[in-house]
Amino acid sequence: MECDPSTSKSYLSPKSPSFPDYFHLMLLTGRILLQHSTTTERVHQTIQQLAEKFGVEVRIYCEYEAIKLTVKSENEYSSHFSRPITSIAVNMALITQVFLSIEKFQQNRLTLTELIEKLEKIDKYPPIYYPRWFIILMLGLTGASLARIFQGDWASFVITGIATAVGVILRQELGKRHFNPFLLNFLAAFLGGCIGGIAIQLGWTSTPNICFLIPSMMLVPGVHLINGVLDLVENHIPMGMARLEYSLVILSSIAFGLLLSTTVTNALLPVSNPVSPLPLFEDVIFAGLAAMGFAIFFNVPPKMLWACIICGMVGHGVRWLCIDHGPGIIWGNLIASAVVGTMALYFSNRFHAPPAVIAFGAVVGIVPGIFAFQAASGLIQIMTIPENASSLLLATTLGMMTKAFLMTLAIPIGLAIPILLRFQRQPNF
Numbered sequence: 001m002e003c004d005p006s007t008s009k010s011y012l013s014p015k016s017p018s019f020p021d022y023f024h025l026m027l028l029t030g031r032i033l034l035q036h037s038t039t040t041e042r043v044h045q046t047i048q049q050l051a052e053k054f055g056v057e058v059r060i061y062c063e064y065e066a067i068k069l070t071v072k073s074e075n076e077y078s079s080h081f082s083r084p085i086t087s088i089a090v091n092m093a094l095i096t097q098v099f100l101s102i103e104k105f106q107q108n109r110l111t112l113t114e115l116i117e118k119l120e121k122i123d124k125y126p127p128i129y130y131p132r133w134f135i136i137l138m139l140g141l142t143g144a145s146l147a148r149i150f151q152g153d154w155a156s157f158v159i160t161g162i163a164t165a166v167g168v169i170l171r172q173e174l175g176k177r178h179f180n181p182f183l184l185n186f187l188a189a190f191l192g193g194c195i196g197g198i199a200i201q202l203g204w205t206s207t208p209n210i211c212f213l214i215p216s217m218m219l220v221p222g223v224h225l226i227n228g229v230l231d232l233v234e235n236h237i238p239m240g241m242a243r244l245e246y247s248l249v250i251l252s253s254i255a256f257g258l259l260l261s262t263t264v265t266n267a268l269l270p271v272s273n274p275v276s277p278l279p280l281f282e283d284v285i286f287a288g289l290a291a292m293g294f295a296i297f298f299n300v301p302p303k304m305l306w307a308c309i310i311c312g313m314v315g316h317g318v319r320w321l322c323i324d325h326g327p328g329i330i331w332g333n334l335i336a337s338a339v340v341g342t343m344a345l346y347f348s349n350r351f352h353a354p355p356a357v358i359a360f361g362a363v364v365g366i367v368p369g370i371f372a373f374q375a376a377s378g379l380i381q382i383m384t385i386p387e388n389a390s391s392l393l394l395a396t397t398l399g400m401m402t403k404a405f406l407m408t409l410a411i412p413i414g415l416a417i418p419i420l421l422r423f424q425r426q427p428n429f
Contacts, residue, residue, distance in 0.1 A: 022054045023071060023080055025116050030060070030067045031082040032098055032123050037090045037223050040236035042354060043067075046102065053106065064242040087181075088246075090223050092357040093127040093299045100352060130296050132172065140165030142293025143218050145286040146365060149316075151278060152210030159205060163195040163215040171219075182253040189216045189257030190264075197265025212267060213370050216258045220372075221247045222364035223298070229412035251369075255376040280320050287316030287365065295361030304357060307347040311362035315340040319366060330406045337363050337414025345418055359415055368407040375400035 026047050033043045040062050047069070051058035057072040067082040098119065105115045130138075143164030144157045152160065167188040174184045192215030200208040224247045231240030261267075278286070291312020295305055315336040322332030344359035351357075378397025 021112055021116065022050070022056075023069065023078070025112065025119070026050050026058065026069055026071075027067060027080060027082040028116065028119050028123065029098065029102065030062070030069075031085060032119060033095065034062060034067060035085045035088060036094050036126075037088060037227060038095055038354070039227050039234070039356070040231045040239040041234040042356075044236075046099075049106070050102070062236070062239050064239065064246070088224070089126075090297075090360075091126050091128075091299045092295075092353075092360070093129055093301050094122055096301055096304075096351075096353040096357055097122055097127060099354060103352060127299070129299055129302055135297055136165050136168050136172075138293040138296045139168045139218065142290045142297075142365070143214050145289040145293070146217065147210045147214045148286045149278060149283060149290070150210050150214065150370065152207045152214070153205055155199075155205040156207045156211040156214075159196065159199045159211040160214045163192045163211065164218050166195060167192040167215050167218065182249060185219050185250055186253040186257040189219055189254040190261050192216055192219075193258045193261025193267075194265055197261050197267035200267045201265060208267070213258075213373055216254050216373060217369035219250075219254050220367055220369035221250045222367040222369075223360055224250070225367060225408055226360065226364070226412045226415070229409060230416060233412065233416050251372060255373055258373060259377070259380060278320075280317060280324075283320050284313045284317045288313040290365040291316075291362045294364050298361055300357055300361055301353075304347070304351055304353065307343075307351070307358050308361040311340045311343045311347070311358055312365070314343065315362050316366070330403065330410055333366055333368075333407045334410035334414040336366065337411045338417045339414075341415040341418040344415075355415075363411055363415065366407075367411065368404045371400050371404040371407065375404055 029050065030043050030047050033046060034040070043062060044060050047058060047060050051071070059070040059072075061068040064085070066084050068079065069082075070077060070079040101110065101115055101118050101122075104110045105112070110118070140161040144161030147156045147160035170191055171184055171188045174187065179187075193212060196208075196212035196215060199205055199211055205211055224243050228240050228243030228247060231237075231243060288309045292305060292309050295308035300308055318339050319329070319332040319336035322335055323329050326332065340359050340362045341355065344355035344362070347353075347358045348355040375397055378393060378400060381393060382397060
């Protein structure tokens with residue numbers, strides 16, 4: 001059971017299911033959703049809907065480690081905590097199955113007992129649609145596609161794909177051995193950086209910056225960053241800050257792993273890397289491949305993959321137009337995310353799934369990890385030789401930091417705009 005009756009006061013209403021059962025259901029549902037990277041607002045809405053069906057008042061408090069519920073039924077109060085959340089994962093297929101099961105329960109197609117049994121089975125045996133080798137292959141292709149989007153040459157395309165795939169294998173192997181996630185990302189970034197650094201030293205590519213940075217960019221916790229800002233937008237401050245702090249530590253571990261690889265391989269991590277966009281058609285094609293790779297990594301159900309690909313292609317096309325003919329990359333991220341958010345709302349109604357299942361794979365590729373790492377490199381250079389730091393280095397580093405911050409902020413705000421414009425409570429991301 002999710003709760004410990006010995007620590008609370010229970011009340012059994014003659015007009016409702018047994019108190020422990022529906023309490024258990026709400027805690028179980030909230031914990032599963034929070035543990036698999038659902039936004040806090042969506043968790044609150046789902047639990048509130050269940051409480052309304054049971055005819056009780058409920059107060060919800062989400063922490064990064066557990067959920068606390070206080071239920072009022074006929075002037076009696078009872079509070080319980082969920083089991084601890086030991087790790088945070090991203091599994092869109094699981095989230096989709098949870099919401100489909102709850103929808104059936106709301107329509108009286110499942111009993112309370114059947115729903116609890118179904119959710120406990122989902123919790124114990126999360127659905128996995130794609131084999132391990134296929135995920136490795138697709139993430140390698142995703143890294144390679146991002147290399148082309150940033151105008152890497154074809155040698156960088158191959159090197160980045162290999163480095164990304166090797167990094168994924170390392171993360172999977174260390175993950176199976178329950179390595180700390182911060183150490184895991186540090187080692188994966190170090191390995192990917194070493195592969196890129198060796199390729200640079202051997203002169204295999206004319207765009208060395210790309211094959212060095214992109215494999216580490218693939219480790220950036222984009223979903224946590226987006227969810228963190230969405231939580232802040234929805235006024236769930238504690239969870240939003242917790243997600244962002246977790247993301248910051250992960251980013252720091254990646255940056256240190258990458259910077260250590262520069263020391264080992266004697267490859268310089270650049271502070272600036274000005275590039276012009278690819279031709280629109282090529283940019284959109286590679287954006288579609290990247291969106292498909294991220295969607296497969298997030299375990300989006302196969303029947304929804306085509307929607308993720310379309311959202312990724314359209315969003316990146318809009319972003320391309322903003323960069324090449326419009327207000328620039330920061331506004332491009334916001335406008336593209338708003339377009340993807342609008343499309344995700346449409347597809348979510350079609351598939352009866354949360355919009356995040358469609359949207360996150362389409363936008364996580366535009367999280368500006370490459371700019372954050374370049375800014376980190378600039379800070380390291382300034383601290384190493386402060387007396388020789390040029391005004392150009394200082395200005396470039398500050399510019400990269402500002403750009404990375406605003407580009408990251410623009411993505412969740414853009415995703416939230418379609419919902420906020422409806423002026424009513426809608427299913428959130």
